[in-house]
Amino acid sequence: MHKKRKIFLVFILVSLLAIFLVAINFSSFLEGIKFLYNGLTYSEISNNPINPNGKYGAIYDLVKIFSIERMEYIRKYLNSKNIDYKLIPNPGGEDNILVSNISNKDSYTLIVAHYDKYTEKEDYQGALDNAASVVVLLNLISDLGDKKLLPENVGFLFTGLEEKGILGSQYFVYWAKANNYKIKRAIVLDMIGRGNLMAMTPGVKNGLKFNIPFVAEILINFPPVINAKYWNIDNSIIDFKKYGIKTNNNVVTTSDASSFLLLGIPAAHLSSDNIWHILNVMHTNKDTIEKLDEKSLENAERILENYIQSL
């Protein structure tokens, strides 16, 4: 009898603790449930594939070439549009490319996309990660450039070495500091091209936040990460609501945004709200061009163009 009572007490305590943990991590739990639900309706194939002859057709070129060739591709594209840029060498190649009015040393808003690929294997395309973002940026620059609307307080940055541990953007922030470039804020596009834009919680590791009070904050991943640094989503960077950008306060992601944040520069990571798709294809041979969605890219570009013009 005595032993039974003890077991019962332990059971109650464990249940209370479980309820307590669920309660304080409620939004993360909802995120997890939403994620599982999305898995039921998820289709890998896109309903609106990219038109090879349309404005994002350049993605078909980018998925076929290696990181260093992507760098040359961007340079050629900018040259063909008579758009000035600065090539900022990185140790080990994959240089950063900065498009901005270089006489302006006032504070900048930077829109950033990495062009390098996760692996240089022949059958790896890196379409979602990150050819799509690069092409959206190229379109933005050439559209605004054509209309002579490239504002002086906005710069565009193509980074290399992101997949080597966000190195290109880290080199860049130190270079900018040394050269007296005042970066006001950075908006990083990484893995856009499915569904709608979603701002992730930027951090130095990836995972779903889970808080055990007085013990640790865990990022659920394989393997889990304990007490990893992250930054809350900063609404002063962009009015997310106004532009119809979802925010995700539970999923923590590492992107070039973290390089800016580590030096105290406000930064946001814009990605896709189809997290199921991201996890399904990221850094694998499944990240191919036919899974991208043209409407999704059009929408992202329109939002960014409106945002830039409001600065």
Ligand SMILES: [Zn+2]
């Ligand atoms: Zn990426």
